[in-house]
Amino acid sequence: MTILSFLTRASGTFQGYPAYSKLLVLCTLSSGGLVAYSESQPDIGTPDVDPNQKEPKKKRVVVLGTGWAGTSLLKDLDASLYDVQVVSPRNYFAFTPLLPSVTVGTVEARSIVEPIRNMVKKGRGEVKYWEAECVKIDAANNNILCRSNFGNNLVGDREFLLEYDYLVIAVGAQVNTFNTPGVMENCHFLKEVEDAQKIRRSVIDCFEMAVLPGLSEEERRKNLHFVIVGGGPTGVEFAAELHDFFEEDLVKLYPMAKDLVKISVIQSGDHILNTFDERISTFAEEKFKRDGIEVQTGCRVLSVSDKDITMKMKSNGEICSIPHGLVLWSTGIGTRPVVKDFMEQIGQAHRRVLATNEWLRVKGCDNVYAIGDCATIDQRKIKEDISSIFKAADKDNSGTLTVKEFQDVIDDLLIRYPQMELYLKSMHLSDVKDLLKDPQGNDQKEVDIEGFKLALSHVDSQMKSLPATAQVAAQQGAYLSKCLNRRLQCEENPEGPLRFRDSGRHRFRPFRYKHFGQFAPLGGEQAGAELPGDWVSVGHSSQWLWYSVYASKQVSWRTRMLVVSDWTRRFIFGRDSSRI
Amino acid sequence: MTILSFLTRASGTFQGYPAYSKLLVLCTLSSGGLVAYSESQPDIGTPDVDPNQKEPKKKRVVVLGTGWAGTSLLKDLDASLYDVQVVSPRNYFAFTPLLPSVTVGTVEARSIVEPIRNMVKKGRGEVKYWEAECVKIDAANNNILCRSNFGNNLVGDREFLLEYDYLVIAVGAQVNTFNTPGVMENCHFLKEVEDAQKIRRSVIDCFEMAVLPGLSEEERRKNLHFVIVGGGPTGVEFAAELHDFFEEDLVKLYPMAKDLVKISVIQSGDHILNTFDERISTFAEEKFKRDGIEVQTGCRVLSVSDKDITMKMKSNGEICSIPHGLVLWSTGIGTRPVVKDFMEQIGQAHRRVLATNEWLRVKGCDNVYAIGDCATIDQRKIKEDISSIFKAADKDNSGTLTVKEFQDVIDDLLIRYPQMELYLKSMHLSDVKDLLKDPQGNDQKEVDIEGFKLALSHVDSQMKSLPATAQVAAQQGAYLSKCLNRRLQCEENPEGPLRFRDSGRHRFRPFRYKHFGQFAPLGGEQAGAELPGDWVSVGHSSQWLWYSVYASKQVSWRTRMLVVSDWTRRFIFGRDSSRI
DSSP, rough: HHHHHHHHHHHHHTTTTTHHHHHHHHHHHGGGSSSSSSOOOOOOOOOOOOTTSSOOOOEEEEEEEHHHHHHHHHHHTTSSSSEEEEEEEESEEGGGGGGGTTTTTOOOOGGGGGEHHHHHHHHHSSSEEEEEEEEEEEETTTTTEEOOOOOTSSSSSSSSEEEEEEEEEOOOEEEEEETTTTTHHBBOOOSHHHHHHHHHHHHHHHHHTTTSSTTOOHHHHHHTEEEEESSHHHHHHHHHHHHHHHHHHHHIHHHGGTOOOOOOOOSSSSSSSSTSSSHHHHHHHHHHHHHOEEEEEEEEEEEOOOSSEEEEEEEEEEEEEEEEEEEEEEEEEEOOHHHHHHHTTTTTTTTTSSSOOTTTTTTOOTTTEEGGGEEEEOOHHHHHHHHHHHHHHHOOSSEEEHHHHHHHHHHHHHHHHHHHHHHHTTTTTGGGGGGGGOOOOOOOSSSEEHHHHTTTGGGGGGGOOOOOHHHHHHHHHHHHHHHHTTTTHHSOOSSOOOOTTTTBOOOSSOOOOOOOOOOOOETTTTEEEEETTTTEEEEHHHHHHHHHHHHHHHHSSSHOOOHHHHHHHHHHHHOOOOOO | HHHHHHHHHHHHHHOOHHHHHHHHHHHHHHHGGOOOOOSSSSOOOOOOOOOOOOOOOOEEEEEEOOOOOHHHHHHHHOOSSSEEEEESSEEEEEOOHHHHHHHSSSSOOOGGEEOOOOOOHTTTEEEEEEEEOOEEEEEETTTEEOOOOOOSOSSOOEEEEEEOOOOEOOOOOOOOOOOTTTHHHHHHHHHSSHHHHHHHHHHOOOOOOSSSOOOOHHHHHHHHHEEEEOOOOHHHHHHHHHIIIIIIIIIIHOEEETTTOOEEHHHHHHHSSSTHHHHHHHHHHHHHHHTEEEESSSSSEEEEEEEEEEEETTTOOOOOEEEEEEEEEEEEOOHHHHHHHHHHHOOOOTOOOEOOOTBBBBOOOOOOEEEEGGGGOOOOOOHHHHHHHHHHHOOOOOOOHHHHHHHHHHHHHHHOOHHHHHHHHHHHHHHGGGGOOOSSSSOSSSHHHHOOOOOOOOGGGGGOOOOSHHHHHHHHHHHHHHHTHHHHHHHHSOOOOOOOTSBBSSSSSSOOOOOOOOOOOOOOOEEEEEOOOEEEEEEEHHHHHHHHHHTTTTTHHHHHHHHHHHHHHHHHHHOOOOOO
């Protein structure tokens, strides 16, 4: 975090001085692994020892998934305290923010992956990894069914049961087609490394096919029309990377394709990058316009066939069909079948996404945690607890709350209900007792329950669900590892806020997300960067900042070296267009 | 060549001084592209201009294939003289000698490929490339039918005809299963980059499956038994690479597999590497024995099922069956269907391999050349021409040949019949007139036709067909480019040997293969090297020689940098075991 804020400031200083920006990269690179998603290293808890027992049986922790959430948990989890097993069909962690770069070879697929066995062997204690997919969670019996997908030539049982004391679901999400016909069959996706490799081959196929002898110009144009559905960061980055790939490399090898290539981004909303600051969104749209990348906003895709994509303009209801050579579908995420099935078991069938409490514990299933894209935190509304809070705060049972009594519980309130802090910020209230002012703005010495309800009535409007990003997943993994490491310690000395509806304190402080900003590389060495403290930066310096941060965030020195050498190679030799 | 001989000598000097060997690599690397397979750059011919025509129509040259032969031809061909078109299903050249290294990630797949469009755009004149496979050669009408294999979502005709004035067949060979049942379905091969990538994933699968919970030790052992059929350089190198991969990297990640892994090489002959010098073959067998790689010689594979491989011991006729986790089939090569079909058209149906004359021109088809693994040179026997030679040499028609008359034709004889030179060498005859000695060893002044026949009767015993190696293919491509570049020049001033059966001279000197030696890397930084002049070197220094030569032989600075950085990365971080 310190380095990021330094960079934020440095970015402004270096604006317009690209030569200094390079220095910046060097210094960030040398900082290496210091910048991590989690804020601090968790303290180490005492081992789970029963003094009456000579060989204490360790609790079994099973982790599903090796993405951002799962890996971040494993990195910090003290495996000497538990019997830890990891189940995932991917035996590696992939640095997904660089997937768009892999689609065109700016970075190689191998450079962004790290074997999970490599990562866990560095920690304390043994972590067992099984390359398999969890196909069924049996919440009643505390076990899961796993299945491996190896070739038939190998011998042995491909299915096995694992029992757990604690289960961590970190399986991520799957593609969401919104039931649009033809999407599954005719579109590319960009969630896995294999997807990126497939896109890379397909892009080259489009070019090789388009220049074959005997095609009409119309046919060539059709094959060279690349359509991206979804104007989020993934879609926009892919469009930018594809444009760079063509302009910087392919045009030299396929000069006849020069005026035939077209890239279109289809967005249902009014702007691309609509989760970003408006300045970045506008900058991106202008940059794309200059580059000849067509952005069609307000369009809803109705269906995708192998050769055409049919869509409806929201403004006038017009339906049109355009031919394509390749479609990337990058809109929204859906719940995986194994999670859906689990939700039905625990009474969450009516929900869209698996819900956890603020401690990342699945609602209705005490020994199961869910982190990352597969889950969402069901934040408690202050409104629901208002009577209990009042009761707890009103120590003298007078039926009214004095300022002093309110101040006594405010710290716990701020921790327990994060929306409280956001509300105070949004209302520019420096002192919490300002909350208790009467409608005319006069200080009050005491409030009754009705007055208290009124004072806090708008606090819940500040509740926000967290975005499905790597940053959130990684912070959740790190948080959960800290909780698991200090489970016994905190059982004895709870460090969480007051239990307003109950007695005593919560064992841990609830999970709190800290937003470190986000990047949108836009091609041509330009990027948009949104940084903490409402900083926004666009242009070349942001691209260098992007290089620096992404290099420093790599999970190992190996991938860091590979990613940086891939960038260097691209600068010197360009990208490889071999169809492998 | 100069660098190679320097290295040869240097290798001896550096034996036992590994630190100096590193210097050697550096200096070889800096020599860069100097060491090439062809000996010299071809002279540039005059363009194919008809003075009566303002815009001379260029002859159309169609090249099939982008392997060693095709690429080497294209590199030196003066494309300004011809209308050159290349057809190949692979839009890149692959440095195949490093394929075994790619199977385990010592070198990455991308590091050994170079896009063909990149390579041809550097030459003079335009070379058109089409990503398609030639499916039919119509020798009577001088055209070929090509078919592309792109996804159905792309539009346009996938088949097209190309007409040619000269056709160069350089399509290589395909795998030869010798009709062994189950090989096609259950074995891996190692001819293409994709094959190597597939093996890499499969090896990891074997390990991940073998360590799953619930397997018996026997099942684990079965899954970790890697069988290589064929003890040639490819099979041996793969065995060595696999052994290193396990010993250096995998054992740390899969410690439970330590005593379960087994690698077996099955060879039908009595020794592995039997095309190499016996010292290297013995060194390899001893090295493998020390490493625990089992070499089973004198074994013929009868069939391969998905789980077992059945073979027959040649010595006692015993038939046994062993379980396997992965089989690599690397024995011999076969003719591709398109070449088979072409051979039928031109009256070569009875042959096993497409035959060319010594000028690489296909027998029975004057405007078609064939180079590389898809063809063999059908060397003319001196015996067949002996009367014509005698007649041509006997200028005074005396019915006898004087030493002087013989000496007048000897240069042409040596050029036209390469076996002649080999014969003289093998008989340690320094002077050709020694050939004419009578059976008692006395000089003869003259010989009649019978004496002449007797003198040359054993020359043809030295005829050798060339091995199907990259080195031969590359030299043939370079030779043919020289011929095509100087076609008109040499039509006017033929520079080949006398036409003994006809009048005048051959236009060009026939193709002559120059053997630069061969390497067999054996794992653990040990290699066997066979170098020109009967030099043999084994051990560490040979491995450094191998690094140097292979780095310098890369086709571009990009791949050279990538290969060297892959080696460096492997030294520092080991190989990646992610299953992608």
